[in-house]
Amino acid sequence: MDPGDLLIPETPVSPEEAELVALVLRARGIPCRVVAAGGGARVAVRAGDAPRALREIEAYRAENPDRPAAPPAGPRVARPAPWAFLLVAGLLGWALLDPWHARLVEAGAADALRIRQGEWWRLVTALTLHADIEHLLANLAVGGLVLYLLAGRVGPAAAWCLALVSGTLGNLANALAVTPPHVSIGASTAVFGVIGALCGLQAAAPGDRRSAGELVRPVVAGVVLLAFLGTGGERTDVTAHLFGFLAGLAAGAAAGAGPLRAGPPGPRASLCLSLAAWVGPAAAWWAALR
Numbered sequence: 166m167d168p169g170d171l172l173i174p175e176t177p178v179s180p181e182e183a184e185l186v187a188l189v190l191r192a193r194g195i196p197c198r199v200v201a202a203g204g205g206a207r208v209a210v211r212a213g214d215a216p217r218a219l220r221e222i223e224a225y226r227a228e229n230p231d232r233p234a235a236p237p238a239g240p241r242v243a244r245p246a247p248w249a250f251l252l253v254a255g256l257l258g259w260a261l262l263d264p265w266h267a268r269l270v271e272a273g274a275a276d277a278l279r280i281r282q283g284e285w286w287r288l289v290t291a292l293t294l295h296a297d298i299e300h301l302l303a304n305l306a307v308g309g310l311v312l313y314l315l316a317g318r319v320g321p322a323a324a325w326c327l328a329l330v331s332g333t334l335g336n337l338a339n340a341l342a343v344t345p346p347h348v349s350i351g352a353s354t355a356v357f358g359v360i361g362a363l364c365g366l367q368a369a370a371p372g373d374r375r376s377a378g379e380l381v382r383p384v385v386a387g388v389v390l391l392a393f394l395g396t397g398g399e400r401t402d403v404t405a406h407l408f409g410f411l412a413g414l415a416a417g418a419a420a421g422a423g424p425l426r427a428g429p430p431g432p433r434a435s436l437c438l439s440l441a442a443w444v445g446p447a448a449a450w451w452a453a454l455r
Contacts, residue, residue: 171215177205201370272453278345288336289449294350308356320429322438331358335409349402357406358413365417
């Protein structure tokens, strides 16, 4: 969107309705494009064309009184339930307690050599382990915020799954890229995966005639966050953060251009995604401790 553009209508509508508005305006010779906004879409026009564009839209609606009302921008997107976040935080905190913390780390840390030897569960279990309470609280603070933002776009079930998938793929890429011995733990790979997913979703948001700058801008913003939050500290696993971000970027873009293009998943799909988000880590820990 250019600095001088204005967005119409006043509130977001569904992508289909926005495309119809854009079609009407183009037929009247008014340049415009559809942009994502507030969980739906709006139409961007030059400021000087805005009064005429509004008149043309009103004229079209007056000429088509029997046209079905515009569908809403989409159902209200649920945010992650506080109890779910507290339950996850409690489980991650429990894993820090003695005497089982050392055993859990031995069984579930992302050991690059063991992952290469086929211990796949470490890709997931490592996301649930932390070195100490400071490590855990840092990931909960940043992760809780970005997960909340992602859930506002795709719903809590899809947000949890994107975090899990991006964290798992990030750990896999990291295990294949680094030179053993290399052992890491922490949810930060998934946290940066969520940041990447947000950027990927924004880059893949419905739009018309989007410039290269509009596509690249979210990615650049994510890279800046990665550099600011993911490269400091003695124990920071920079490559894990990078691969988590890249995995999330790809997953978010794929989801935004595919199954989530029309909005958050429905109730049945959300239930399946919720089950997957809980069963996946549980199955990984069962394999690690059997």
